[in-house]
Amino acid sequence: MNIVLEVLVSVLIVIGAGFVLVGSWGMVRLPDLMSRLHAPTKATTLGVGGALLASMFFFFGVNKTLSVHELLITLFLFLSAPITAHFLSKAYMHRHVDPEKTLPRPGRLGWSTYEAAPGAGDGQQNEEQS
Amino acid sequence: MTDMNEASLEQPETPARRLFPHPLLSFVLVVVWILLQNSFSFAHLLLALFLGWGIPCLTASFWPTRPHIRSYRKALAYTLLVCGDIVVANLTVAKLILFRSPGSLHTCWVRVPLDLTTPEAITLFAGTITMTPGTVSADLSADGRSLLVHCLDAPDPEGTVAMMKTRYEARVKEIFE
Numbered sequence: 001m002n003i004v005l006e007v008l009v010s011v012l013i014v015i016g017a018g019f020v021l022v023g024s025w026g027m028v029r030l031p032d033l034m035s036r037l038h039a040p041t042k043a044t045t046l047g048v049g050g051a052l053l054a055s056m057f058f059f060f061g062v063n064k065t066l067s068v069h070e071l072l073i074t075l076f077l078f079l080s081a082p083i084t085a086h087f088l089s090k091a092y093m094h095r096h097v098d099p100e101k102t103l104p105r106p107g108r109l110g111w112s113t114y115e116a117a118p119g120a121g122d123g124q125q126n127e128e129q130s
Numbered sequence: 131m132t133d134m135n136e137a138s139l140e141q142p143e144t145p146a147r148r149l150f151p152h153p154l155l156s157f158v159l160v161v162v163w164i165l166l167q168n169s170f171s172f173a174h175l176l177l178a179l180f181l182g183w184g185i186p187c188l189t190a191s192f193w194p195t196r197p198h199i200r201s202y203r204k205a206l207a208y209t210l211l212v213c214g215d216i217v218v219a220n221l222t223v224a225k226l227i228l229f230r231s232p233g234s235l236h237t238c239w240v241r242v243p244l245d246l247t248t249p250e251a252i253t254l255f256a257g258t259i260t261m262t263p264g265t266v267s268a269d270l271s272a273d274g275r276s277l278l279v280h281c282l283d284a285p286d287p288e289g290t291v292a293m294m295k296t297r298y299e300a301r302v303k304e305i306f307e
Contacts, residue, residue, distance in 0.1 A: 026227035046220035082260035089268035104241040106271035
């Protein structure tokens with residue numbers, strides 16, 4: 001593996017690790033759960049991205065083959081991160097948020113975490129729709 | 131095998147549609163399976179084709195309708211735009227975490243009225259909001275007409291909503307509707 005590739009891999013790993021560190025620091029520093037949610041959904045994406053790019057370049061240098069597993073990890077990460085964030089915020093809203101006081105009113109009907117969609121439930125409020 | 135009669139409630143039933151209820155899903159499954167193997171051989175391709183045919187057939191009753199993608203070129207352009215914005219989002223959020231005291235952040239909830247109507251388009255829009263600068267989509271209204279978004283630092287909530295609508299929603303609408 002030549003020196004240029006080695007430097008490139010090292011720089012990418014350091015950048016990635018830096019962003020993961022910032023993301024974790026954000027978890028410690030920010031005051032409430034909804035703000036903390038911003039740190040892992042974003043700062044960490046680039047952290048993992050840097051590590052994955054480093055991995056691709058490393059295997060290209062060592063095996064002389066193009067490794068594409070990393071692209072799949074990126075794809076799965078982009079699919080799962082918003083869904084995880086959505087579930088976490090929904091759980092937080094159930095436990096700690098008063099929809100009348102803190103949230104903007106969407107219209108005649110409320111937010112779906114608190115109110116059933118029209119025609120979805122039979123008078124059973126706050127029951128999970130299967 | 132599955133109950134094929136439930137597969138397509140709205141579209142006309144043709145043999146090709148029964149065999150491949152979701153051609154795009156089949157294609158993605160084949161590509162993902164070959165990428166997972168990290169090498170290419172005829173045996174892998176055969177197994178990939180089998181999975182690409184079998185999985186959409188088995189799950190067809192969960193997806194009665196098929197999302198309609200109007201422009202693949204615009205979808206690709208949108209992907210590139212979002213990838214660029216994710217990098218910017220990372221830098222913005224990192225700067226906020228490192229250099230701003232938590233008390234000075236203008237965190238707020240905003241309501242984004244939706245022009246989108248199809249579930250796939252709304253999902254893509256909500257996912258994009260979560261991945262991009264300082265915003266996380268938290269909930270959909272019960273009537274499906276607006277999205278609840280939490281902003282980490284928005285001194286100007288109306289401007290943030292307008293930015294999300296023009297930058298992302300307009301493009302998603304062009305792709306799907």
